[in-house]
Ligand SMILES: *[C@@H]1O[C@H](CO)[C@@H](O)[C@H](O)[C@H]1NC(C)=O
Ligand SMILES: *[C@@H]1O[C@H](CO)[C@@H](O)[C@H](O)[C@H]1NC(C)=O
Ligand SMILES: *[C@@H]1O[C@H](CO)[C@@H](O)[C@H](O)[C@H]1NC(C)=O
Ligand SMILES: *[C@@H]1O[C@H](CO)[C@@H](O)[C@H](O)[C@H]1NC(C)=O
């Protein structure tokens with residue numbers, strides 16, 4: 001106790017805070033079209049099929065703002081390439097949209113390029129429910145185990161943070 005180290009205590013608390021808070025505040029950013037961005041002539045159905053979207057994730061559109069834009073529309077707007085009654089519109093060229101509901105979202109480009117493929121539809125899933133005592137208590141057989149669903153991105157981030165914090169403390173103590 002003679003060597004009480006405030007700095008170490010602070011870093012320890014900070015490290016735990018990061019580990020505990022990260023899962024609640026982290027969301028995946030799905031960049032539409034990946035490195036091809038938001039442009040004509042791309043099949044965004046193929047892109048969307050390659051991703052899993054959860055409530056709280058972001059979808060982001062990267063494009064030349066002088067040429068294109070983004071409208072959130074309903075199914076009719078998506079199928080017919082019309083922006084009538086649009087639910088939202090974005091024009092910055094680097095637009096982030098939070099997918100905050102478990103539903104199917106529809107986005108199109110509003111300047112006619114929707115007909116050239118600038119349309120994307122994504123199905124957003126509710127986050128897998130955390131294991132809860134009420135669910136466990138509901139199970140008739142103690143041997144039955146609910147399948148564990150991991151939100152890959154969060155697990156990966158946590159592992160990364162653990163690694164960073166370990167390295168950090170490793171060098172601190174040397
Ligand atoms: C995009 O790909 C999907 C899935 O293969 C296909 O059903 C659809 O017809 C394609 N769309 C266009 C415009 O080529
Ligand atoms: C699907 O994802 C894999 C792995 O990230 C990637 O290699 C592949 O190019 C993607 N395909 C499409 C159509 O985006
Ligand atoms: C969508 O377009 C089709 C054909 O272009 C048309 O028959 C239909 O009425 C349109 N639907 C709406 C809701 O505008
Ligand atoms: C989409 O919005 C338009 C305009 O508000 C409306 O006429 C149409 O019925 C809506 N379609 C659906 C599927 O909700």
Ligand SMILES: *[C@@H]1O[C@H](CO)[C@@H](O)[C@H](O)[C@H]1NC(C)=O
Nearest residue numbers: 071083086087088089090110
């Ligand atoms: C775009 O959204 C703004 C509000 O965010 C709205 O005032 C404007 O009318 C929308 N533009 C179009 C073309 O729908």
Ligand SMILES: *[C@@H]1O[C@H](CO)[C@@H](O)[C@H](O)[C@H]1NC(C)=O
Nearest residue numbers: 132133134135136137138139
């Ligand atoms: C618990 O079981 C009852 C019926 O056995 C069911 O209606 C209810 O949805 C279950 N609740 C959960 C959380 O599984």
